[in-house]
Amino acid sequence: MNKCCHSSAAEQAAGQRHEHQPEHGHAHAHGHGHDHQHDHSHEHAACGGAPAVAAPAAPPPAGSQPWRLAIPAMDCPTEGRMVEKALAGMAGVLQLDFNYIERTLIVHQQGASLAAVQQALAASGLAARLQENAANLVAPVRPAGWPLWSAGVLALLAEALAFAGQAESGWPVVSLAAASMLLGGRATARKGWYALKSRSLNIYFLMSLAVGGAMLLGQWPEAAMVLFLFALSERLEAMSLARAGAAVRALMALKPELAWVQHGDDWRQVAAGSVEVGRIVRVRPGERVPLDGRIASGHSDFDEAAINGESLPLAKGPGEQVFAGTINGAALVTVQVTASADGSLLARIIARVRDAQAGKAATQRFIDRFAAVYTPLVVTLAVLFAIGAPLAGWLPWQQALYQALVLLVIACPCALVIATPVTLVSALSAAARHGMLIKGGAALETAARVRVVALDKTGTLTRGQPALADIRCLDAALDERGALQLAASLEAHSTHPLARAVLQAAQQQGIAPLAVDGLQELAGEGVIAGIGGVRYGLGNARLAARLGVAETALAASDYRQRGGMLLCADGRLLAALQVADSLRPEALAAVAALQRQGMRLQVLSGDHPAEVARIAAAAGIAAATGALLPEDKLASIRALGQHGAVAMVGDGVNDAPALAQAELGIAMGAAGSDVALETAQVALMEDRLDKLPQLFAHARRSMALLRANIVLALAIKLVFFVLALAGVASLWMAVFADVGASLLVIFNGLRLARPIGEAKHERT
Numbered sequence: 001m002n003k004c005c006h007s008s009a010a011e012q013a014a015g016q017r018h019e020h021q022p023e024h025g026h027a028h029a030h031g032h033g034h035d036h037q038h039d040h041s042h043e044h045a046a047c048g049g050a051p052a053v054a055a056p057a058a059p060p061p062a063g064s065q066p067w068r069l070a071i072p073a074m075d076c077p078t079e080g081r082m083v084e085k086a087l088a089g090m091a092g093v094l095q096l097d098f099n100y101i102e103r104t105l106i107v108h109q110q111g112a113s114l115a116a117v118q119q120a121l122a123a124s125g126l127a128a129r130l131q132e133n134a135a136n137l138v139a140p141v142r143p144a145g146w147p148l149w150s151a152g153v154l155a156l157l158a159e160a161l162a163f164a165g166q167a168e169s170g171w172p173v174v175s176l177a178a179a180s181m182l183l184g185g186r187a188t189a190r191k192g193w194y195a196l197k198s199r200s201l202n203i204y205f206l207m208s209l210a211v212g213g214a215m216l217l218g219q220w221p222e223a224a225m226v227l228f229l230f231a232l233s234e235r236l237e238a239m240s241l242a243r244a245g246a247a248v249r250a251l252m253a254l255k256p257e258l259a260w261v262q263h264g265d266d267w268r269q270v271a272a273g274s275v276e277v278g279r280i281v282r283v284r285p286g287e288r289v290p291l292d293g294r295i296a297s298g299h300s301d302f303d304e305a306a307i308n309g310e311s312l313p314l315a316k317g318p319g320e321q322v323f324a325g326t327i328n329g330a331a332l333v334t335v336q337v338t339a340s341a342d343g344s345l346l347a348r349i350i351a352r353v354r355d356a357q358a359g360k361a362a363t364q365r366f367i368d369r370f371a372a373v374y375t376p377l378v379v380t381l382a383v384l385f386a387i388g389a390p391l392a393g394w395l396p397w398q399q400a401l402y403q404a405l406v407l408l409v410i411a412c413p414c415a416l417v418i419a420t421p422v423t424l425v426s427a428l429s430a431a432a433r434h435g436m437l438i439k440g441g442a443a444l445e446t447a448a449r450v451r452v453v454a455l456d457k458t459g460t461l462t463r464g465q466p467a468l469a470d471i472r473c474l475d476a477a478l479d480e481r482g483a484l485q486l487a488a489s490l491e492a493h494s495t496h497p498l499a500r501a502v503l504q505a506a507q508q509q510g511i512a513p514l515a516v517d518g519l520q521e522l523a524g525e526g527v528i529a530g531i532g533g534v535r536y537g538l539g540n541a542r543l544a545a546r547l548g549v550a551e552t553a554l555a556a557s558d559y560r561q562r563g564g565m566l567l568c569a570d571g572r573l574l575a576a577l578q579v580a581d582s583l584r585p586e587a588l589a590a591v592a593a594l595q596r597q598g599m600r601l602q603v604l605s606g607d608h609p610a611e612v613a614r615i616a617a618a619a620g621i622a623a624a625t626g627a628l629l630p631e632d633k634l635a636s637i638r639a640l641g642q643h644g645a646v647a648m649v650g651d652g653v654n655d656a657p658a659l660a661q662a663e664l665g666i667a668m669g670a671a672g673s674d675v676a677l678e679t680a681q682v683a684l685m686e687d688r689l690d691k692l693p694q695l696f697a698h699a700r701r702s703m704a705l706l707r708a709n710i711v712l713a714l715a716i717k718l719v720f721f722v723l724a725l726a727g728v729a730s731l732w733m734a735v736f737a738d739v740g741a742s743l744l745v746i747f748n749g750l751r752l753a754r755p756i757g758e759a760k761h762e763r764t
Contacts, residue, residue: 061094064108069128071121074103079126085198086124087117104131125194148231151184155224162221169218177224185227210405214731217402222731229735254325255346259290273341281335283328291324292344293335301329307345307435307685349437382407385725395727406724409734410717423709423749427702430753435685436695443681446664447699451644453594454637457605457615460649460668462581466498468505469580474557474573481511483575487567489514490527490538501579536569544568580611586690587619593693600643604633637661649692702752709745716741
């Protein structure tokens, strides 16, 4: 029966589409046939918006300026509606966005008076102050505990005297009950008075009416007990919500406040927020990296669990990227700052999780609509029951009025409304700590509904790092080692990934490149050079034809199926080299886990169909389509939608309309991609496919808990509704049952705040 709490919609639509189609062709144009067209696009409602399931909230009005007001006494839509009434029609106030868990109100205004806004809120019993630093969380109000517990003792004594035979309206019982209500019920009475002034049919008004009615009926002990239980429920609810907010505070605690900055030959400790991009900072062993940057000097291991949930430290050296909030291992390093404190990866993750609290998922919007109808309906029924039951001869007037007061207590769907935000915030925070940034309840709900997963190939199923897969010698006078040495000699001066693959393979076998002369790169064909007086070439079929290789020899080489490069000399075809991407080591297990969850999987890629089929088969995926243009991918996503909600998984670097077409866009390896963080509905911080089954398992578990909470709250309401109509429910029983229901759904939801273990890959 405690306050009804949820987060109001404050998200802003930020659907963004990015189209980029890089050709992974050779820098000197071998024309090897790997025409990768990675279609990655992300479209979402920013941080808690609703993609396909609901429309996002309107963005802030154009030209408006936001005020962030801290309201320590506001942690529930009950107060939110009072705020809306207090500021309704005020000049210059254009839009209000609420965050109940952090107890903040964002007023989007243009020419409004801050003093007038604060005065109107104070008149509603909600003192507000301007929060100039948005990074500071509002500390919850912590009232003294002794008045509440004293009120409880006095209420029990009043009940005990009445049970022992004292008259409920006698002065000993009335004195104890009145003292109990004065100690524990003043806040409720004050808020009930504000609700009456603003004509708000909220829980404070209903509770004040129920308590007042019980006193008029001479039920003083029960009135005192009801008021005590209500105050106790508010206190417990506040503690539970503080625990839900603790997940955000724990993330914010990871942000270092200070940094050691280089000043000439000296080091000075300054506020991390004041450090400019480009400065050099020092990170000693055991310290947190203060700002995003690249290592300028030193080698060390870094614990990046705060960013990607990976518990094993990563070894890094000069030039490699490090992130704010990660922990330096055993060595001193210096870091050149690449982003300000507000622009760091950790800061953006925190911002996404905080903003997600202000968004409404589809379930929450349904509960809000249900509550808006439920409360007036039950209040109306209570009035009709108080009048109709005596007239129909069911109950005497006094008992009918008493049971009507019980119905008033049941009228507020508190446990029902509070179930949603606590569950969602706990789930989103736990996922963020595990390296899975889910942007709001709507994205979490969509993830729980996904039944089809479309995966890009390069950079998603594979490492995105081509390696030499095969050498097929076509000349009896040449063996594989000799062919590799010739190819490495021709590629020795190239930095292209395909060239690096050949050079790396030669280095692994201890093969040294030969000296070349007359090196010539031919655009769209390949490279030609002289080695030991012989003119060699490495490239595509056009280059081979240029060097005199007959078409019949090319056809016999089966080079098109090889999908690689041709080594030739003096009109002879010497070898065909196949350079291919390798499967991620965790891909096979991740795919098997997704299939056990009942997912339908398909690989969609712009690469050659044979190469796509090879990678898909190696990963255990039967359905694979290659040579797809961006519009082909869109058609494939639409077709897959016939089998259920579709998630598209990409590497978050190259964006195209395919991810926007899918109901859920998932970017892998988003820690190094600003685009992925800003556009994907789900951003996996680490480049690991095994996060996918964990993501879907966590989403389904979260939604199952949410549904269980809603069913539990509705069932308890229904039971006491029937008992009240039957004339057997008492006021304190109704309050106690609702307190119990609220606490059950709160603590059930908070179970999701625990660390995510290994995903349980059940079929659901």
